[in-house]
Amino acid sequence: MLDTSAEVLDAFSAAVTSVVERVGPSVVHVGSGRGGASGFVIAPDGYILTNAHVVEGGRTPRITLHDGSEIAGEIAGADPSTDLAVIRALSASTLPAATLGDSDALRVGQLVIAIGDPLGFQSTVTTGVVSALGRSLNARDGRLIENIIQTDAALNPGNSGGPLVDTHARVVGVNTAIIPNAQGICFAIPSATARRVAGALIRDGRIRRAMLGIAGTATPLGRGLANALAVPLSGIRVVDVTSASPADLGGIKAGDVIVAVDGEPVPTLSRLQGVLTGERIGRAVPVILVRRGERLERFVVLREAESTPHR
Numbered sequence: 001m002l003d004t005s006a007e008v009l010d011a012f013s014a015a016v017t018s019v020v021e022r023v024g025p026s027v028v029h030v031g032s033g034r035g036g037a038s039g040f041v042i043a044p045d046g047y048i049l050t051n052a053h054v055v056e057g058g059r060t061p062r063i064t065l066h067d068g069s070e071i072a073g074e075i076a077g078a079d080p081s082t083d084l085a086v087i088r089a090l091s092a093s094t095l096p097a098a099t100l101g102d103s104d105a106l107r108v109g110q111l112v113i114a115i116g117d118p119l120g121f122q123s124t125v126t127t128g129v130v131s132a133l134g135r136s137l138n139a140r141d142g143r144l145i146e147n148i149i150q151t152d153a154a155l156n157p158g159n160s161g162g163p164l165v166d167t168h169a170r171v172v173g174v175n176t177a178i179i180p181n182a183q184g185i186c187f188a189i190p191s192a193t194a195r196r197v198a199g200a201l202i203r204d205g206r207i208r209r210a211m212l213g214i215a216g217t218a219t220p221l222g223r224g225l226a227n228a229l230a231v232p233l234s235g236i237r238v239v240d241v242t243s244a245s246p247a248d249l250g251g252i253k254a255g256d257v258i259v260a261v262d263g264e265p266v267p268t269l270s271r272l273q274g275v276l277t278g279e280r281i282g283r284a285v286p287v288i289l290v291r292r293g294e295r296l297e298r299f300v301v302l303r304e305a306e307s308t309p310h311r
Contacts, residue, residue, distance in 0.1 A: 015111075015167050019165055019166075019168075020113070020115065022169040023165050023171070026095070027039070027098075027115050027163065028063050030061050032055055036117065037161045037162075038050065039087065039162070040163045041098060043097055046089035047076065047086055047202060048086065049084065049194060050161030051085060051160045055085045056140075060072060071090060073088060076202055078201070079206070080141045081145070081207065082193055083145060083177075084193070084201070085161075098163055098171045101166055101168070101170025101172045101191055102170075103147075103172045103173060103190035106133060106166075106190075108130050110130045112128060112129065112166060113126070113165045113166075113167075114128070114153040114155060114164050115162055116158060116159035129152060129153075130150070131152050131185075133150070135147075144273065150185065152185070154184070156178075159178075160176060173188030173189060209304070210278065210280045210281045210302035210304065210305060211245070212245070212252075214239075214240065218269060220234045221290060229294075232259045233267070234259075234268075235257040236258045241253060246303050249301070250287065250301070252287065255292075262285040276302065276305070281303065282302065284300065285299065287299070
């Protein structure tokens with residue numbers, strides 16, 4: 001039994017060591033106006049993924065590579081709504097890049113490894129498991145970041161922006177937050193989100209989102225009314241409508257309960273936010289709502305939401 005246990009531990013140690021040797025060289029230290037944090041190279045020509053809060057304020061980041069050399073960087077784009085940012089290392093030759101994996105394939109209990117630069121200690125490694133999937137966190141702009149990975153791999157100040165990696169050396173998440181005074185409750189943005197956001201930031205420098213122009217709260221309709229009107233069981237009760245907004249111009253009023261937008265049910269505010277994507281900007285989308293017990297359809301031309309500048 002003892003020999004078997006030792007073999008298991010040796011195999012575990014070898015797996016972690018192999019991952020660190022493969023991914024560690026892509027992890028960098030990002031110095032900014034908010035202090036030091038982590039990031040990792042996602043493209044050999046110098047594109048680096050980190051957290052948006054790391055580059056908040058728009059100061060020119062200073063990048064320390066794995067070999068200790070320092071180079072200047074510039075902010076390619078930041079998205080506070082997902083707490084992700086891309087910076088580019090200037091005058092860099094080919095850099096070792098990490099591989100983004102498939103976060104949708106993660107399972108609770110799966111072994112993961114966090115690599116980062118906490119408190120200035122280069123290439124610090126911690127291990128843990130995926131504690132939960134599908135968590136939500138509030139972003140700094142008030143939006144919900146969905147499908148967050150919860151892990152007990154220990155994170156510290158400075159781990160922000162570093163990779164969360166599986167045993168195949170594939171990045172499955174971007175470490176982003178810890179709960180103060182909590183034991184082993186840490187969070188990472190899934191690689192599926194990171195891949196989509198990073199691509200848009202490199203291409204456009206920002207993420208385009210549509211706006212409706214309402215304030216609202218999730219509310220149930222009641223099974224009897226929902227069945228009678230053939231609508232979902234819950235929706236968003238409109239508390240306020242911004243003057244001259246798409247919702248206002250489309251005839252949506254305070255007191256309405258919005259149950260679907262462009263054919264997609266919106267039982268929660270986070271689902272509504274998820275529907276308001278960039279490709280719907282400028283389109284007249286159908287909005288199904290309930291008003292005084294009646295099912296109505298309105299067509300709303302969505303506008304682009306104002307984005308938070310990174311400079």
